[in-house]
Amino acid sequence: MPTLSPSAFVVLGLLDRYGPMTPYGLDQRIQGSIGYFWGFPRSQLYSEAARLARFGLVTEVQEAEGRRRRLLSITDAGAAELARWLTQAPTEPAEIRDAGLLRLFFQGSSDQSVEQLAAEQEQAHRGRLAEYVQLVTDAGIPENSPQLLTLTMGMRYEELAIDFWAKIKDGRTQISTSATPACAPTTE
Amino acid sequence: MPTLSPSAFVVLGLLDRYGPMTPYGLDQRIQGSIGYFWGFPRSQLYSEAARLARFGLVTEVQEAEGRRRRLLSITDAGAAELARWLTQAPTEPAEIRDAGLLRLFFQGSSDQSVEQLAAEQEQAHRGRLAEYVQLVTDAGIPENSPQLLTLTMGMRYEELAIDFWAKIKDGRTQISTSATPACAPTTE
DNA sequence: AGACAACCGTACAGCTTGGACCATAGGAAT
DNA sequence: ATTCCTATGGTCCAAGCTGTACGGTTGTCT
Known part of the structure; x- marks a missing residue:
């Protein structure tokens, strides 16, 4: 498994805290909170979710019809990965992008x-x-x-x-x- | 001409201030100064320079042999574009990427x-x-x-x-x- | 019914990123 | 001289990221 981007942990973190959500729901959460500190365009949410699913860190269940929602849930492996990141991370230097x-x-x-x-x-x-x-x-x-x-x-x-x-x-x-x-x- | 990225103006700004330089030289300047506030990977310098050349904002002269240096110079059009950006820019909000x-x-x-x-x-x-x-x-x-x-x-x-x-x-x-x-x- | 806004997903060209790789030039050491 | 090291300088590329546009669905108001 390649190293995950910080954005990936935004997804994992939110799913862990608030429970299963659609990418759209994640977007709502991000705007107006952590989005101020770590921008995350909506279009990336879907690909990021797909990537995390590929690694088995979240599960994706898509409705067959209607709005075809993708409900995301964090897996045990995902929660473990998140916990690991929270405690021991490489600490990249901050950058004021102004x-x-x-x-x-x-x-x-x-x-x-x-x-x-x-x-x-x-x-x-x-x-x-x-x-x-x-x-x-x-x-x-x-x-x-x-x-x-x-x-x-x-x-x-x-x-x-x-x-x-x-x-x-x-x-x-x-x-x-x-x-x-x-x-x-x-x-x- | 599409809207230029902030990174493009880093190139234009440095060329304008310090005169003709190679992308490598730009990299030296960036590290240890503006690089702290606006990261700019080296590999992007070459493509960015090529793009600016395509728009006629810089000229690129490459040595035919030896180190095949690319000497970049800002053009009048480039300087004008820079001046325009310096005075009237859209002011995207800052983001602390920490x-x-x-x-x-x-x-x-x-x-x-x-x-x-x-x-x-x-x-x-x-x-x-x-x-x-x-x-x-x-x-x-x-x-x-x-x-x-x-x-x-x-x-x-x-x-x-x-x-x-x-x-x-x-x-x-x-x-x-x-x-x-x-x-x-x-x-x- | 119709209009409208909120909800939800998809597509994609272009840009960015990080890293690996290669080649030249100059200086120092053996 | 030959070797070695370092700084110089460029190229490539797979991934990932970004912005923007588009297209459907559901609920609500009139």
């Missing part, structure tokens, strides 16, 4: 279009933060759950981004890192 | 493996931060340049991540967002 930062990087030093970019980005991040706040209040996310923690990180990131772009917009470009200079890696 | 957060999301509430995960992640982010610090001191990044700003954001993100995971590790899970609750999006 087109705004990319554009900033390629701006000329004197370009005053930087300020325009900063204003745009600040707005965008404010919007995203508002979505998160909405999620926390509306959706029934259990207190002290890992889901809430994840979302908290998302909000903190948005706050950081808002502050970052706002300072650029106002011309207060800070060179040094923030107040508390988190120290170098501990020797191990 | 496998660590993904794993956190799928942890069970009572799992004490959360702490182990947090410890791992904290270490990883400390390492990444150290790389950034190295870059700032070593590489000749101009003061007050957009490149330095981008890197600053990277460092601030790492500090945030370190703090986030450290708190989880120590069991101090904070529900609310950080001190200054950056306000809702301004009405527009």
